[in-house]
Amino acid sequence: MSIRETNYWLETVSAPAQGLSETPPENVDVAVVGAGFCGLSAARVLAKRGVRAAVLEAETLGWGASCRNGGMVLTGMKLPVPMLIDRYGRELVRKMYAASLESIDLVEQIVSEEHIDCSYVRCGHLEVACKQSHFDAYAEAAARIKREFNHELRIIPRGELRSEIGSDIYYGGLLDETSAAVNPAQYVSGLARAAQRHGACLYDHTRVTRVVSKDIHRGGGFRIETTRGVVQANEVLLASGAYTTSATPALQKKVIPIGSYIIATEQLPADLACELSPRNRMIYDSKHFLYYYRLTPDKRMLFGGRAAFFPESQSTVRESAELLRQGMIGVYPQLRDTKVEFVWGGTLDFTFDVMPHAGKLDGMYYAVGFAGHGVAAATWMGAKLAAVICGDTVDNPFTKISFPGAPIGLRSGNTWALPLAGMYYRALDFFT
Numbered sequence: 001m002s003i004r005e006t007n008y009w010l011e012t013v014s015a016p017a018q019g020l021s022e023t024p025p026e027n028v029d030v031a032v033v034g035a036g037f038c039g040l041s042a043a044r045v046l047a048k049r050g051v052r053a054a055v056l057e058a059e060t061l062g063w064g065a066s067c068r069n070g071g072m073v074l075t076g077m078k079l080p081v082p083m084l085i086d087r088y089g090r091e092l093v094r095k096m097y098a099a100s101l102e103s104i105d106l107v108e109q110i111v112s113e114e115h116i117d118c119s120y121v122r123c124g125h126l127e128v129a130c131k132q133s134h135f136d137a138y139a140e141a142a143a144r145i146k147r148e149f150n151h152e153l154r155i156i157p158r159g160e161l162r163s164e165i166g167s168d169i170y171y172g173g174l175l176d177e178t179s180a181a182v183n184p185a186q187y188v189s190g191l192a193r194a195a196q197r198h199g200a201c202l203y204d205h206t207r208v209t210r211v212v213s214k215d216i217h218r219g220g221g222f223r224i225e226t227t228r229g230v231v232q233a234n235e236v237l238l239a240s241g242a243y244t245t246s247a248t249p250a251l252q253k254k255v256i257p258i259g260s261y262i263i264a265t266e267q268l269p270a271d272l273a274c275e276l277s278p279r280n281r282m283i284y285d286s287k288h289f290l291y292y293y294r295l296t297p298d299k300r301m302l303f304g305g306r307a308a309f310f311p312e313s314q315s316t317v318r319e320s321a322e323l324l325r326q327g328m329i330g331v332y333p334q335l336r337d338t339k340v341e342f343v344w345g346g347t348l349d350f351t352f353d354v355m356p357h358a359g360k361l362d363g364m365y366y367a368v369g370f371a372g373h374g375v376a377a378a379t380w381m382g383a384k385l386a387a388v389i390c391g392d393t394v395d396n397p398f399t400k401i402s403f404p405g406a407p408i409g410l411r412s413g414n415t416w417a418l419p420l421a422g423m424y425y426r427a428l429d430f431f432t
């Protein structure tokens, strides 16, 4: 069978959540731009609190990164803890780490409360060391995380790694049993249905083209121009992630859209699947230019990486399939003759300091920068911003850090800069 350039997860959603076919209302309390985890989680909370919320989505519900990802529901943040503490201080980082743990609990709570059938399971994640020096650093990382956050990680020495992964190329592993797995397309669809059940109005194929802040003397608020008419809202929440457009230029300038690609094999025989991942962990390696992989609930190997730095297009998706297959065979020679059935890509929302950020820009609420940690973090951030909009006092550490823009001369969206970023990370992997 030839490789299908299709997102495997979408094939598993029998009845995707649909947006409303009528035009959006002229007036709402809150307009949410983007129907991914962040926007839908916010809409669910707003609707539960009796706020009239309209989610405006340019494509279909969940179309962005939220239905395309690896489905790894991860603890922690992208940057290592010592670097975070040096940057932001111990107290703030404690709150950030606590938020990362709380965010997984929130996903679990939503899945359970809303009866979302999405193969959610607390299976843990495993980071595997590509170099001896990476493994040597795990002991200190685990000790620091225990000391600072009272969170337990387990070191897996090289000699015991076969109990975790059917590969001999790594120098050891670092295990966190708190992380979970989910089918992201089923989760985002379930989240959309939940928001709808609670009363949020979701509009697909409704692209926001311009947002104008209204005169404060005439009641303030915003005029939101969309491809399906104009909406007036008291508040706007930008949950547009890596796909943020020039409709909201201040936010767009702060986001670096980076492509990430995934392949999924044919279904594997049960004994082979068990050999490759005996405990069904979410696995990623210790490189900057990393691979991440897992078994799907129907026992395919799903293998992802930043095969190209450009945001996804037909050609980058096609080229990525063979690059990722080679990467997969490098890890698992047992899959040399296994067919790859699916390949797809998505765009990650990096920021210039590789951190999630939330707060207000040009008077609008926003949350962005989840990079490869957005399944749980975007769900959490959407819920927290919704609570703030409802008037709650929320202690959100990610609103307390400065949000850097592009260095001088380097505007976000400059695609020429992305191969340079790729070369930089490859060089880091060589030297560190």
Ligand SMILES: Cc1cc2nc3c(=O)[nH]c(=O)nc-3n(C[C@H](O)[C@H](O)[C@H](O)COP(=O)(O)OP(=O)(O)OC[C@H]3O[C@@H](n4cnc5c(N)ncnc54)[C@H](O)[C@@H]3O)c2cc1C
Residues within 6 Å of the ligand: 033, 034, 035, 036, 037, 038, 039, 056, 057, 058, 059, 062, 063, 064, 065, 066, 067, 068, 069, 070, 071, 072, 073, 074, 206, 207, 208, 209, 239, 240, 241, 242, 243, 244, 245, 247, 260, 261, 262, 304, 345, 346, 347, 348, 349, 367, 368, 370, 371, 372, 373, 374, 375, 376, 377, 378
């Ligand atoms: C290939 C890949 C693998 C990943 N793997 C993982 C993983 O395993 N674990 C993990 O935690 N994270 C992972 N991530 C990251 C995670 O998927 C994202 O961080 C998360 O989905 C971001 O959610 P969001 O709601 O902020 O944005 P998105 O889900 O991207 O939603 C933004 C939406 O806004 C819409 N939009 C944009 N502009 C407009 C406009 N002007 N008008 C209307 N709508 C608009 C877009 O159409 C889009 O649907 C991965 C990402 C990718 C791409």
